[in-house]
Amino acid sequence: MxxxxxxxxNDALLAxxxxxxRSFPWRGESDPYKVLVSEVMLQQTQASRVIPFYERFTARFPSAADLASADLKDVLALWTGLGYNSRALRLRETARIVTRDGWPTTPVGLVELPGIGPYTAAAVASFAFGEQVxxxxxxxxxxxxxxxxxxxxxxxxxxxxxxxxxxxxxxxxxxxxxxxxxxxxxxxxxxxxxxxxxxxxxxxxYRPPTPQGRFEGSARQLRGAVVRSLVGGEATGREIAGHTGFPVKDVERALADLSDEGLVSDDGTGTYRIAE
DNA sequence: TTCCGGATCA
DNA sequence: TGATCAGGAA
Missing domain, CATH: 1.10.1670.10 (Helix-hairpin-Helix base-excision DNA repair enzymes (C-terminal))
Structure with missing residues (x-):
């Protein structure tokens, strides 16, 4: 070529x-925090669906410092419906790091932050810092x-x-x-x-990527229901099973996994809540 | 490679 | 019902 x-x-493309x-609320944004929020929300999620979540999230947490000091439960309350809840946890972790240390401005620096892979690092570097990547x-x-x-x-x-x-x-x-x-x-x-x-x-x-498994009846569906339930308030595994309709055994499994991942905490008495 | 949500659209 | 989605981590 x-x-x-x-x-x-490229001339024809840019013309x-x-x-x-397309017009989006994050188009033309140069605040690295807001760019990052949009890019993390956009991971595996159609842009049109992100718009209302982005508006609500940035209104409630306008800066990295605001997000850094937020309760995870409040963060997840605004995340519910977007999916992939670990994104929200990692986003807050990154907010804490950049609030303390400042922002890396290159892809090499950004990719070290939690929840930021090659794509998101390039996006923040390009849109917020003008890097030519x-x-x-x-x-x-x-x-x-x-x-x-x-x-x-x-x-x-x-x-x-x-x-x-x-x-x-x-x-x-x-x-x-x-x-x-x-x-x-x-x-x-x-x-x-x-x-x-x-x-x-x-x-x-073009060859499409390998398709995902069924969502109905999947562990992902169960996990999503468990997190949604705990955002509403603390509960035992049996209680969650009761009003989600999933088997207690499966709910307990999900609670254990979510605890390992830092999304859920257990006080030792069998009552679970969203982690701090 | 596999798993992680869940809404939207053909 | 299935395919797709501004991916990342283990």
């Missing part, structure tokens, strides 16, 4: 983005795989993303995610309305 082609493709970009998420993986005609993953994917990166990176990243979410769809890509179709091999090379 010649440099000229990459330039023309499209200026007109067709690619935010390699599921959208970029799909779009880049189709551009180049091979299913990209791992180090190869990141290398290709760095090569193709346009500038400013914050705009390019968000343009790529918008393209993936509104044109370059997993199942029904709308190539006729794609601004960069003439520089793209085509949609066939």
């Amino acid at each position: 010649t440099l000229l082609v990459e330039q023309e493709r 499209w983005y200026r007109v067709e970009r 690619a935010t390699v998420d599921t959208n970029l993986r799909r779009v880049l795989s189709r551009w180049h005609g091979e299913s990209l993953s791992g180090p190869t994917l990141h290398s290709v993303a760095a090569d193709d990166l346009g500038h400013p990176a914050a705009d390019w990243n968000q343009a790529m995610m918008d393209l993936g979410a509104t044109r370059c769809l997993p199942r029904n890509p709308d190539c006729t309305r794609c601004p960069v179709a003439q520089w793209c091999v085509g949609p066939d090379s």
Whole structure:
């Protein structure tokens, strides 16, 4: 791929983005705390669903210091419905660290924080600190795989993303995610309305990730119900089983796991509550 | 590789 | 019903 082609493709992408970009409350945000809140909420969660959670959460906890000193129960009360509750616990841990030590501004520094992996580190670095790095998420993986005609993953994917990166990176990243979410769809890509179709091999090379197991009847469903119950107030395993309808044995198992993970605490008498 | 939530949409 | 989702950690 010649440099000229990459330039023309990125020019067309960014021109499209200026007109067709989606509007979100975190778009254009440069406060690293608010960027981080949005990015953690967006992990494995559709952007449209995050909007009301982001608005409520940032209103209640406007700064990292506010979140750092919050009770986990209050945090989870605003998280319930988003899913993956450990994200909230790790987000508060990171808030405590940056309140004490300040913010790393590079991906290498950010990725050391709890709950921040390669994607979120790149996102905060790009959107809050202006670092010229690619935010390699599921959208970029799909779009880049189709551009180049091979299913990209791992180090190869990141290398290709760095090569193709346009500038400013914050705009390019968000343009790529918008393209993936509104044109370059997993199942029904709308190539006729794609601004960069003439520089793209085509949609066939993309391979979807391995699908998740059933949610109904899963441990995840049970765990979610247990946390939701304890956000409402402390309770015994039997009580939780009673009003969630899950077997006591399974509830006890979930409580033990959630305790190990730091989401739940046990006073030793069989009564459980959200950890502090 | 597998597990971690749960709402949305085809 | 199933697929998808601005991923991360063990």
